[in-house]
Amino acid sequence: MTSKSLDYENLNENVKKCQYAVRGELYLRASELQKEGKKIIFTNVGNPHALGQKPLTFPRQVVALCQAPFLLDDPNVGLIFPADAIARAKHYLSMTSGGLGAYSDSRGLPGIRKEVAEFIEKRDGYPSDPELIFLTDGASKGVMQILNTIIRGAGDGILVPVPQYPLYSATIALLGGSLVPYYLEETANWGLDIANLRQSVAQARSQGITVRAMVIINPGNPTGQCLSEANLREVLTFCYQNNLVLLGDEVYQQNIYQDERPFISAKKILMDMGPPISKECQLVSFHTVSKGYWGECGQRGGYFEMTNISPKTVEEIYKVASIALSPNVPAQIFMGLMVNPLKPGDISYERFVRESKGILESLRRRAQIMTDGFNSCRNVVCNFTEGAMYSFPQIRLPPKAIEAAKKAGKVPDVFYCLKLLEATGISTVPGSGFGQKEGVFHLRTTILPAEEDMPEIMASFKKFNDEFMEQYEDHRGYSRM
Amino acid sequence: MTSKSLDYENLNENVKKCQYAVRGELYLRASELQKEGKKIIFTNVGNPHALGQKPLTFPRQVVALCQAPFLLDDPNVGLIFPADAIARAKHYLSMTSGGLGAYSDSRGLPGIRKEVAEFIEKRDGYPSDPELIFLTDGASKGVMQILNTIIRGAGDGILVPVPQYPLYSATIALLGGSLVPYYLEETANWGLDIANLRQSVAQARSQGITVRAMVIINPGNPTGQCLSEANLREVLTFCYQNNLVLLGDEVYQQNIYQDERPFISAKKILMDMGPPISKECQLVSFHTVSKGYWGECGQRGGYFEMTNISPKTVEEIYKVASIALSPNVPAQIFMGLMVNPLKPGDISYERFVRESKGILESLRRRAQIMTDGFNSCRNVVCNFTEGAMYSFPQIRLPPKAIEAAKKAGKVPDVFYCLKLLEATGISTVPGSGFGQKEGVFHLRTTILPAEEDMPEIMASFKKFNDEFMEQYEDHRGYSRM
Structure with a gap:
């Protein structure tokens, strides 16, 4: 059979070379497990709404009105949309041509x-x-x-x-x-x-x-x-x-x-x-x-x-x-x-501030819970999340775990993250997807799971990690960075 | 001064090489003229809503509800959204995760x-x-x-x-x-x-x-x-x-x-x-x-x-x-x-069919008006628009017009289209942007202007074209393809 233009061996080599770990092996395995009915906590990607964060009400009202401009002439529109959302929708529609x-x-x-x-x-x-x-x-x-x-x-x-x-x-x-x-x-x-x-x-x-x-x-x-x-x-x-x-x-x-x-x-x-x-x-x-x-x-x-x-x-x-x-x-x-957010005095202002502050303050607490949680685990050290949406703990893998990974044909941190996924449903991204110093291992997780679920997730992580370390440590110590 | 990474001479050559005529010289000139207050008929790009086509109501209702899912719990939602739009929004939201x-x-x-x-x-x-x-x-x-x-x-x-x-x-x-x-x-x-x-x-x-x-x-x-x-x-x-x-x-x-x-x-x-x-x-x-x-x-x-x-x-x-x-x-x-459009019996079905048929039938009439209009012009021949959204008439430019274009440093069809734009406000794309046989010239226009404006637009085109031909023809004939 002749080899065809879109057969793998004929593709643009640069396409084949590139890797995108955030949706790589771990994500694909997590998707499979989910299909099989396992409960997966997707912390591989900074996707807040997928983990239950509610959208801010005001911007959604404005965009909904822009999508349905005929509502602006509906005498009942004021029953379900506030006046400032209506005004803002008109403002943005006037910027478009059509x-x-x-x-x-x-x-x-x-x-x-x-x-x-x-x-x-x-x-x-x-x-x-x-x-x-x-x-x-x-x-x-x-x-x-x-x-x-x-x-x-x-x-x-x-x-x-x-x-x-x-x-x-x-x-x-x-x-x-x-x-x-x-x-x-x-x-x-x-x-x-x-x-x-x-x-x-x-x-x-x-x-x-x-x-x-x-x-x-x-x-x-x-x-x-x-x-x-x-x-x-x-x-x-x-x-x-x-x-x-x-x-x-x-x-x-x-x-x-x-x-x-x-x-x-x-x-x-x-x-x-x-x-x-x-x-x-x-x-x-x-x-x-x-x-x-x-x-x-x-x-x-x-x-x-x-x-x-x-x-x-x-x-x-x-x-x-x-x-x-x-x-x-x-x-x-x-x-x-x-x-160009709402200003004090706007009808929807207080709600907007309440919603946005609620999200940010909760993220701040979650960053702390997560850092503390990781630092309470055996062979795990983690800097505090000053900003962004991620925690990037270092996992100090014992030599035996590294050997086991090699035997399984896996990069050591991929091996660890796969085991974590299978045991707990927590879908993370191995540090090797982001790059790290030779011989040092990490994982990335978002800080986005719902605040009320955090303690349980961290407990589940700790249980897995500490058992993993128990299994693979030779109790004679190993090199630290 | 040192030459810097994002200075023109250092850019990726492939970026410099590519051309996109639909938003090229003609479009840029039309945008300038519009800023100066001239009325422009943008027929350079198949952008129906920009020329007054109204969006179909039902899909916009569904997407507006998807943007504002909190409306689905609002007791007044039924006052401004039909039940099938509400059901469809729930259907699609259930497919998302968040x-x-x-x-x-x-x-x-x-x-x-x-x-x-x-x-x-x-x-x-x-x-x-x-x-x-x-x-x-x-x-x-x-x-x-x-x-x-x-x-x-x-x-x-x-x-x-x-x-x-x-x-x-x-x-x-x-x-x-x-x-x-x-x-x-x-x-x-x-x-x-x-x-x-x-x-x-x-x-x-x-x-x-x-x-x-x-x-x-x-x-x-x-x-x-x-x-x-x-x-x-x-x-x-x-x-x-x-x-x-x-x-x-x-x-x-x-x-x-x-x-x-x-x-x-x-x-x-x-x-x-x-x-x-x-x-x-x-x-x-x-x-x-x-x-x-x-x-x-x-x-x-x-x-x-x-x-x-x-x-x-x-x-x-x-x-x-x-x-x-x-x-x-x-x-x-x-x-x-x-x-997956509406089906007969759905509440919004008749409106949906009325709206979509209205648009298609009008496009069909406009395709005919435009073809006929072009074919009534001196030195213009045009195939009927069987499908898509464009008319692509051949403009048989007299040798003198081609010479004048050369003097002005323009490709002949660009020269013609620029003159057309300045005279009438009709913004087209020269055939050279799409490719054409050597020595043959075209322009592309969409068939999208409002049906009621069509006769005037075609009259304005004819007036410009026939005067242009009068000006540049030597009345001794020239080669036809």
Whole structure:
């Protein structure tokens, strides 16, 4: 039989090379077990509504009205929709040319991009230009587009933190570029050490790679840390000196669970630093409606803002965006609602604040329960989740467990996570999917299970883990990092 | 000043190379004129709601309820939503795990994929497997994903009809592949001549290109023809013999404006042909919620169905889809509603039929008005729009007009379309954006302006065109194709 175009052996090699662990082997096994009737706790992906988080009422009212504009003329509409939701729906519909069913401009609706710019200005205290803001179908699609604009081939390197969110490794592989890792320091609460960065770039250069961009994820995914102002200054100086465009993945900027280290945007620090750096260093920042206290993942809404990017390049990015015509319009409305929230005095304001504070405060408590839970387990150590939605405990696997994994043909942390899944139904992602130092093992779990379920989940985890350790420890100790 | 990563000269060359005429020079100029206050008739893109088409009521009711699930418990909900919309919203919400705010499986919700499979089975009379159906953010995204899976480099060729929809040329350029054109026969009502195909493949091979896939657009865009059953059989035989995967762009399958040549899917013909071809020939078919009588472009919903593709390849496509997590969920609901419409006896059935028939019948009349209008103009000839949403008249430009265009530094059809835009506000796309035979010129316009505006638009076109011809004709005649 002849081999055909879409037979495996003939596919684009870059497609085959890329890996995406968040929906990899563990997720597929969990889906199978679920089909067989096992109760699965899906903590593999930051998908809050799937774990019971309720959507915020006001934005849903507005988007429902935008979907059904004929309701705006219905005399009974006031019986089930508040007046401010009706007004807001009219506001957003007036920005469209033909409602939610019409393609928007490929960069997104100009009116929403203006609201995003106003949000950024207010957040950072510096001007933001709507013409440099593009709306996207979720932040991931924006990241993919920018990386596609940068990467020309295997000689182009992108600095990516390790551990990292596998969107980056997968996309770089798909585009045929080279991932240049820089390690975050677990013992320094996953801080970024500029010496590691220098070393990574030097090593890449010695291999003939041109490092062209650097990714930061702030707050960190999967690591949960918030970058300090000093750290951000160092990063920007480094990018400036090395002629790198900085990609600032800031999708968790509203998910902060401590007061000592608030979120600060890369754009603000860049502007604070003044010329020449503020006028020279290229930056693209990403945001989303999927995270924060919104968690509107399924809507697929995001934006990116470009700083110090020339009009000619912006035109090229616009051209490529136009091939798929436009980001989905309903999610653009969600983005407008997120960046331009209700104000004190609005009819729905108190409810909105109650709902959003409730979610954030509960996430903060859950971050603490989870960290404490992991740290109470044998051979498990875990930094506190300062921000984002994940806990990333280190699992100190005994040599016998590593041997058993090898025998089973599994990477050791995959082996551990599979056993955890089978025993407890907790679906996590092995640390190897994010990258980790040689011989060190982790897992990532979201902090999203319902607060009332948390104690039981952590008890179930502890029982599994401690028995696992009992089984595989030789009681003679083993090396620690 | 050092040149930076995102400066134009350093960008990915494939990004710079690709062109997307539907939102190219003409669209940008039209947007400028609109800002200056000129009334623009945007017929550059098939965007029905932007030209006044109203959304179908029932699907919008269902999706509005899905966005605001708390309404389902509101005692007043029955005052503004019919019972069948409420039932349908519950039906779709029960398929999600967490409503519209949760990521779905990266292939889309299993329940919707099952409804799509049932629709295909009913349409074609052959089984369809939900596991081989992936939901996408519009059909374009699906096409881009499949082409990315196929194209390995410049040595890989994709057969594309000329004239073609520039999604194909742009995506092939972006992915670094080679477009292999095959010409449609304007004088045979844009039919597909298998001899042209053979010649194209032979020529590509002589240049060292491996032709790996063939694209058909049926009904045609921009050409509007419906492929006959005989033509489809020839195409499938050709693909089978030459080991090509067939990409069937069937997004206009509900837009048919004559009864002689109904839409027939490539899948049906493939199955009709029986083994070995029905079991061997690889096919990927695309559909959307953006066209038909729906026109829900802004929602960005689509699907593709794979036939004779091995599980290993499907896994790879699944993996890549998972990098961006999931297609937007609201549009998945629209897809469900499109493939599983209301049935006689449902409360909202009559309204639904009235609305959808109204749109289709009006489109049919508009297709006729437009064809007749173009054919009444000096030096313009136009095939009837059998299907899809476009009219693609040939404009026989006098030599003097071609000279004037050259002097102005413009491609002749761009020159004509710009003059048309400035004079009348009608924003079209020059034929060169779709490809056309050397020395032959066209423009594409949608048939979407409101029916009541059509006579005036065509009169305005005729006035411009005939004056243009008067100005540039030397009254000594010129060559015709």
